[in-house]
Amino acid sequence: MNLLHNRICKSAKWFEKVERHLLPWALDGVPLGGNLLEIGPGFGATTRVLARDAGAMTVVEVNPKLAARLRDKVPANVTVLEGDGAAMPLPDAGFESVVCFTMLHHVPSAARQDELFAEARRVLTPGGVFAGSDSLPTPRFRLLHIGDIMVPLDPATLPSRLERAGFTGIKVEARTDRLRFRATAG
Numbered sequence: 319m320n321l322l323h324n325r326i327c328k329s330a331k332w333f334e335k336v337e338r339h340l341l342p343w344a345l346d347g348v349p350l351g352g353n354l355l356e357i358g359p360g361f362g363a364t365t366r367v368l369a370r371d372a373g374a375m376t377v378v379e380v381n382p383k384l385a386a387r388l389r390d391k392v393p394a395n396v397t398v399l400e401g402d403g404a405a406m407p408l409p410d411a412g413f414e415s416v417v418c419f420t421m422l423h424h425v426p427s428a429a430r431q432d433e434l435f436a437e438a439r440r441v442l443t444p445g446g447v448f449a450g451s452d453s454l455p456t457p458r459f460r461l462l463h464i465g466d467i468m469v470p471l472d473p474a475t476l477p478s479r480l481e482r483a484g485f486t487g488i489k490v491e492a493r494t495d496r497l498r499f500r501a502t503a504g
C-alpha cells in the first residue's frame with residue numbers, strides 16, 4: 319500500500335467507518351461460525367470488531383511489518399500469521415468462516431485472486447461461509463492507488479469465479495463504491 323493509503327487505513331476515521339458502516343453492511347445476515355479466518359487484516363480495523371464475537375480467530379497478513387505490528391495489538395483469541403492468502407500455511411477444512419475486507423484489489427492479478435478464492439475454499443469446512451467486501455473503482459479510489467497495486471473485482475464476473483473455486487449459494491451485490499459477496503463452501 320502507498321503512504322496515503324497507509325495513513326487512511328490506520329486512521330481513527332477508517333476504524334470508525336469500518337465498525338459503523340462497512341462491516342454491518344458487508345456481513346448483514348451472514349452467519350459467521352466460531353472458528354474464523356480473516357485474510358488481509360492490515361492495521362486491524364476489521365479484526366478489532368470481528369474478534370469481539372469470534373471464538374477463535376486467525377488472521378493472515380502478507381506484509382511482515384503489519385503482521386508483527388498487529389501481533390502486539392490483538393486480543394488473546396486472535397492468532398496472527400504472516401502469509402499470503404493465495405497460499406496459506408493452514409490445514410484443509412480448519413475454519414467455519416473465512417472473510418476478507420478491502421484487500422482483494424491489492425492482490426496483484428485476477429489469477430492470484432482466483433488462487434486466494436481456492437485457498438479460502440480449501441481451508442473451509444464443507445458448508446462454511448466465505449464473505450467480504452471490496453472497493454470498486456471510483457475516481458477517488460483510482461487517485462488513492464497511484465503507485466499502488468489496484469486490481470478491482472468485476473461484480474459481473476465474481477459469481478462465476480467463486481463457483482469455479484468450489485463455492486455455491488453465491489450472492490454478489492454492488493453499489494457505487496463497493497461490493498459485498500457471500501458464498502458457501504460446496
Ligand SMILES: C[S@@+](CC[C@H](N)C(=O)[O-])C[C@H]1O[C@@H](n2cnc3c(N)ncnc32)[C@H](O)[C@@H]1O
Pocket residue numbers: 319327336357358359360361362363364378379380381384401402403404418419420421424425
Ligand atoms: C487496504 S488493507 C485493508 C485491511 C483491513 N481489512 C481493513 O479493512 O482495514 C489490505 C491489506 O491486505 C493485505 N494483503 C494484500 N494482499 C494480501 C494477500 N495476498 N494475503 C494476505 N494479505 C494481503 C495488505 O498487506 C493490507 O494489509
